[in-house]
Amino acid sequence: MSVVTVVEAAPEPLPDLDTEGFWKATARGEIALGRCQSCRRWQHPPVERCRECAGPTAFEPISGAGSVYSFIVVHRASVPGFSGLLPYVIALVELDEQPGLRLAARLVGVEPSETTIGQRLQGEITEVFGSEYRIPVFRPVATLAP
Amino acid sequence: MSTAIAGIGRTEYSRNSGRTTMAMAAEACRGAVADTGLDLAEVDGMICFQAAGDSVGPLAVSQSIGLPELAWSIDMNGGGNVVANVIATAAAAIEAGLCRAVVAYRSLNGRSGYRFGTATGKLSVGGPLQFEAPHGYLVPPQWIAMWAKRHQHVYGSTCEDLGQIATTQRAHAVNNPHAINRTPLTMDDYMAGRWINEPFRIFDCAYEIDGAVAILIVGRELAASLRQPPVWLVGSGDSQSGRGWTEWDDPTQMYSRYAAPRLWNRTGLSAEDMDVACMYDCFTYTVMATMEDFGFCEKGGVGEFFAKGQATYGGDVVVNPHGGLLSEGYIHGLNHYYEAALQLRGQGGERQVPDAKLALVTAGAGPYGGASVLSSEEP
Numbered sequence A: 001m002s003v004v005t006v007v008e009a010a011p012e013p014l015p016d017l018d019t020e021g022f023w024k025a026t027a028r029g030e031i032a033l034g035r036c037q038s039c040r041r042w043q044h045p046p047v048e049r050c051r052e053c054a055g056p057t058a059f060e061p062i063s064g065a066g067s068v069y070s071f072i073v074v075h076r077a078s079v080p081g082f083s084g085l086l087p088y089v090i091a092l093v094e095l096d097e098q099p100g101l102r103l104a105a106r107l108v109g110v111e112p113s114e115t116t117i118g119q120r121l122q123g124e125i126t127e128v129f130g131s132e133y134r135i136p137v138f139r140p141v142a143t144l145a146p
Numbered sequence B: 001m002s003t004a005i006a007g008i009g010r011t012e013y014s015r016n017s018g019r020t021t022m023a024m025a026a027e028a029c030r031g032a033v034a035d036t037g038l039d040l041a042e043v044d045g046m047i048c049f050q051a052a053g054d055s056v057g058p059l060a061v062s063q064s065i066g067l068p069e070l071a072w073s074i075d076m077n078g079g080g081n082v083v084a085n086v087i088a089t090a091a092a093a094i095e096a097g098l099c100r101a102v103v104a105y106r107s108l109n110g111r112s113g114y115r116f117g118t119a120t121g122k123l124s125v126g127g128p129l130q131f132e133a134p135h136g137y138l139v140p141p142q143w144i145a146m147w148a149k150r151h152q153h154v155y156g157s158t159c160e161d162l163g164q165i166a167t168t169q170r171a172h173a174v175n176n177p178h179a180i181n182r183t184p185l186t187m188d189d190y191m192a193g194r195w196i197n198e199p200f201r202i203f204d205c206a207y208e209i210d211g212a213v214a215i216l217i218v219g220r221e222l223a224a225s226l227r228q229p230p231v232w233l234v235g236s237g238d239s240q241s242g243r244g245w246t247e248w249d250d251p252t253q254m255y256s257r258y259a260a261p262r263l264w265n266r267t268g269l270s271a272e273d274m275d276v277a278c279m280y281d282c283f284t285y286t287v288m289a290t291m292e293d294f295g296f297c298e299k300g301g302v303g304e305f306f307a308k309g310q311a312t313y314g315g316d317v318v319v320n321p322h323g324g325l326l327s328e329g330y331i332h333g334l335n336h337y338y339e340a341a342l343q344l345r346g347q348g349g350e351r352q353v354p355d356a357k358l359a360l361v362t363a364g365a366g367p368y369g370g371a372s373v374l375s376s377e378e379p
């Protein structure tokens, strides 16, 4: 029997015509989301035509500022590519651009035990493990004491 | 026309069946028909559900049990979210005159084969999940833990509240010889369980198993001629949303915020009328959120409801007398229909709910699911 070394790669995105703008933006180092060019609403996941008014959409950069809406601490390696990172934090990030506009993303620069709902975050671009693709992650930002 | 569950069948449940989904489906389907005394050749409809091609469809299964053709069949794509729809659609097909006797089945090697809670291999993920999968965020025990955390934040529910659900259902499974996990579980045991995805511990997650369940549904005329007491389908309510696990506006509520009023309006019944509630429990939090939505208790009150014994024998309603997916095992929710039928037939044995006449069966979680009310009396 030969010993096979398995190198874990994270799942890769499979972009299509409606979503490729997101991945082109991250390749440039930007976070961009689909936005209606008529009513100006942001939409994620992106669609060719606005869900609200059927107007044309285009990808526009977002500020990357948001806050933790909810989060989990992942302890079990349920998805390939992450066993070396356990435990890691995944958050639903509510973006400042629009109420209810959310990205699910990994948090960086924070201990699981220090993560809280409402925590302020700033997005940045990082690699998808074992892939050419790049993706936004979020890092807590210091907020002024009240 | 009224429709009823006339027969039920199932295989042994195990961690490693050593059998194909075809072999198990055939056994369960034959069992459901034999249960009633119906001539197998009378079965003219078949419906199943499967996800990611993890099972075998009605054409292959009907052929394998000696039915050369079917008047009606559907191979539905989905998980727990479509179970109530499978039952309702079978009943609707009978009511529409498309067929007379339908076997609905689910067969899966959920532990030894394709596991829903674990993704493996080199994956390329399209659709809405393409933005999340590269973060290692891709499977139900993550999505539903995320929702549970929000509920804890908004309503102050706790891990102990989830533990009340897990320990109560385990206590029920102790009296169920068919359950895969019958070891009593204390709150200390629960709290000592290893983390899967905080706030979920191992005991918050369905117990993945291999096996098959089949449910035979017929119209009134046929039901009257069969061996077992019919278990009547009083009504169904469903809700499926295209808003996924990230977009859904309020994770403290599930599909049931829409399906529950539909079901109660159609049946003229309410939570307090139910003797048995087979609540879909892929995770403890699914029971919590859906019990609130179906009106068994106030938001944030489920932990106390269980702690005070209202969800067990002698209380308001017996929740998952078989132990549910958490303890009997994960036959993707069709085993909840099996249990409800058994209870309403008065054949629950040691775990029989006294005078059980009405049962709620729910299936699904998050944005997608449905429910049925079953009755021992013709509606």
Ligand SMILES: [Zn+2]
Pocket: A036, A037, A038, A039, A040, A041, A050, A051, A052, A053, A054, A055
């Ligand atoms: Zn628009």
